[in-house]
Amino acid sequence: MRLRRLAVPAAVLVALLGIPVAANAAPGQGDNLAKAATATASYTSSWESVAAVNDGIDPPTSNDTVNRRWGTWPNTGEQWVLLTWPTAQTLRSADVYFFDDNGGVRLPASWRLQSWNGSAYTDVTATAGYPVAANRYNAVNFNPVSTSRLRVVLQSGAASVGVLEARAYATAIGGTDPGTPGGWNPPANLVTPLNQVWQHQEQTYNNLYGFRNYGWDQIFANGGSVNYCVRWDSSAPVSAALRDRVHASLARQFKKWMDVMVGHNGWPYQTVPLKVVGWAVRDRSTLQWSDNSVDIYVNNIRENAPQCSEPCGRFFNQSGSYPNCPGGITHHYDMSLWLTAGMNGGAGGDWGQRIGSEYYVGALDADNIHILLHEMGHTFGLDDFYDWTPTGVGGFLMQAGSAAQITEFDAWMFRDWWRHLKSRYGR
Template identity: 80%
Template sequence: MRLRSLAVVAGALAVLVGTPVVAHAAPGQGDNLARSATATASYTSPWESVAAVNDGIDPGSSNDTVNRRWGTWPNTGEQWVLLTWGSAQTLRSADVYFFDDNGGVRVPASWRLQYWTGSAYADVAGASGYPVAANRYNAVNFNQVSTGRLRVVLQSGAASVGLLEVRAYASAIGTTDPGNPSGWNPPANLVQPLSEVWTHEETTYNDLYGFRNYAWDQIFANHGSINYCVRWDSGASVSAALRDRIQATLQRQFKKWIDVMAGHNGWPYQQVPVKVVGWAVRDRAQLQWTDSSVDVYVNNIRENAPQCGEPCGRFFNQSGNYPNCPGGASHHYDMSLWLTSGFGGGAGGDWGQRIGSEYYVGALDADNVHILLHEMGHSFGLDDFYDWTPTGQCCFLMNAGSATQITDFDAWMLRDWWRHLKNRWGY
């Protein structure tokens, strides 16, 4: 069992000469939907044009001096380009070609895609990564959205930012880099620290490749789902409404990790449903419902806390067979959500996650229940960083206390696990 705790250079005016090259679609794609959108921007240098970003002209390079460009010199910080359609579009992928003149406009430090929900802009879910490279398209797949607006948000580095072309599609891009069909395309600044993390994993954990009960294994054993049992290690009562909210929060937080993987590098599941199949308590009277929607385990004490039935637990039956589980395999649980009164911090591993019951109940409506998210990371095999820090990184969820949500570095660490282990399941 693994237990883990918690430039000051003026932009040049582009001279429009020569014959434009029509922008081809990404490999395997159909029409480029961006062509029918209207482009606007947070700011445009007077000599540049935001209409450049969807004019359908393929750049010759990031320092294209033939065709029009969009740039923000001398403005820096967060800048954006917005594509607006007259009706909702189904979108699944996009790619961008950065403007970089080696002077006042350079590739961004980072970027992301947002869509209009109807009331606000939200980051697309399941982004396969946001590469930052010059002289080529930088592609990203994401969970399908239906929206009338797509926004490319750029965060500048030492200079201003700009774009030469944006393309958007209704289907996933088959590969984010034609020269790298594996789909492994982390941002350049993360390559070294990711390598350091994986080397650390390999040298620290002797069971890294042989261990067969990570959350990955559980998902595949269930053909794309996860079952939980709640260990209610508290004297408080639980209403049916609270029971259902506890499950809904668990589902929402687990989905945040799955959204990181959706559409990435052959990962087969867009969704991984999470179901609570059981509750364990000391006293049945604490549970204020009489329906049979979940199995109830009463006064089965292990580790001085209520335990869900061992015959139904994957931790105790890693063959995937549950011959002695009263309800059969459909009633088995893969992990426990162990909610302990007065417990500070958290713990996590292949067996599940343990956090304070008061903390969890108080965070039911929170967007990020960060201690739970951290401990879920351990269930997927992600490490703690108490005694070392990967090069160039400081603040990320698995470095406890330094972030309260899944960061880009956390996401790429998870994807690296899949890259190294996916052949276990034939991918």
């Protein structure tokens, strides 16, 4: 099953660029209540910003060099960041993404949450301890508290400490609705259209279950991560700073689909890290950096465009073995982000996503890069809806031109794929 779809005609693209988009919903939860709070801190380095901790921007890694950050260098010892609401909130979970630049700011030795009881800060009662890990959110469930202040207290270890993002919720992370293993509980109004969609897919694609290179397969083959290579089908120069922004933006958009699954129906991953391992170009001088952070492929032309090394690509080596890939499996890529100069609309499938380079570069800071999100949906098997609409729904991302973000119906279609395929991963 190789999906190659034109997503959005140029006229629709122009119209959609003016559509306002909603703020991020919390992964597997309701709204992230932290975004409504005011952030303060024990200390903030003069070049950092405490407002970073609840600005709603998901970090690509703990060493985020693109978005603003909160850090306490050179201060060490106990440090804290405080979220304050104008009125009391009932909270029962939170997650924190730590700042770690492999230098003066490192992961904390430990951390805890405290709530304000009206006269003092008291530790919340966490149900399963406080994890400390890089490159992901560290989630904590706790006994419900009603408070107007939630404080994240960090104890430094090898260096100073910092936080990239802190989120707070009124529900438990990985809770029972719909997060219990084996659970499937879509809203009542979506049951009929979801069944229609799945029946349509089964009737349309004869190899629906036999196909083994969906995005789901790629993630599980890697044990919960994904690698990309960028096909830069353009003569426009790329600086190191632009390269890093491309990587960060791609990770943020991919994470939006992954967040749909967190805590749902036995999905085993809190985060699915994305790494860009290479760039392909016609002319090496197009890439204006000299470091070796990614592999570079020059003038390897396929489909009249620069192609990343085929021996390193999963599309060409679906056994999961890469014996002829220079550097071995760590340098392999699962998908390509194919950026084509002058292209309108897009295409997507198990090989990756293709969209216009000018469109993508112009949207790097956008909350939702809707054409890319649409094409990522195809990578995981979601279909187009050019000639029919399921009963009772309309205006969703996979119905090209009708929405500019992942909607509730898109999210439940995505989860429905997992429901039907998860048994092949032993879930």
